[in-house]
């Protein structure tokens with residue numbers, strides 16, 4: 001009985017240690033290596049773009065040349081800037097296709113890619129080519145769509161990357177860590193550029209609850 005109690009306490013302490021490690025560990029650039037892929041993924045409002053901007057700014061402090069790309073369709077806020085929800089921003093290059101990125105990377109050490117889920121199927125191979133050529137590639141994107149299905153090329157990028165960071169928003173219903181982008185309306189296609197009045201981050205339980213009530217024909 002006593003040993004069972006000790007085991008339970010140990011499990012609890014492991015959980016606490018893991019929990020705090022997971023929430024507070026900041027990504028630190030690996031030293032003495034050249035060329036790799038990093039993916040920062042999560043739901044809407046999870047801070048993906050903020051994290052991309054943080055990493056890119058650190059690279060600039062380290063005197064590395066940086067360029068950020070985003071798909072041309074992603075014009076929610078600004079045509080040439082990568083802007084996070086908290087108005088933090090960096091200049092970016094809008095491109096029509098993933099392969100176009102390869103035309104603009106001469107002399108660039110660090111390649112940032114924002115809204116990766118909206119890129120075409122060629123993006124994973126382009127990212128591999130860049131990493132194989134010795135470049136650090138930092139990719140940010142939504143890992144799931146509003147139906148909680150893996151989004152576009154993100155699963156492939158996550159599989160190929162050396163480092164994957166999943167960031168979490170806060171569930172607007174209950175305050176737990178959220179990984180889903182819950183959309184209030186079922187109207188419109190998969191690509192519906194989001195604002196706070198159309199989407200909210202939700203945890204698993206609150207997401208399931210919302211989807212069930214939508215199916216039943218109500219808004220929430």
Ligand SMILES: [Zn+2]
Nearest residue numbers: 171174203206
């Ligand atoms: Zn919740």
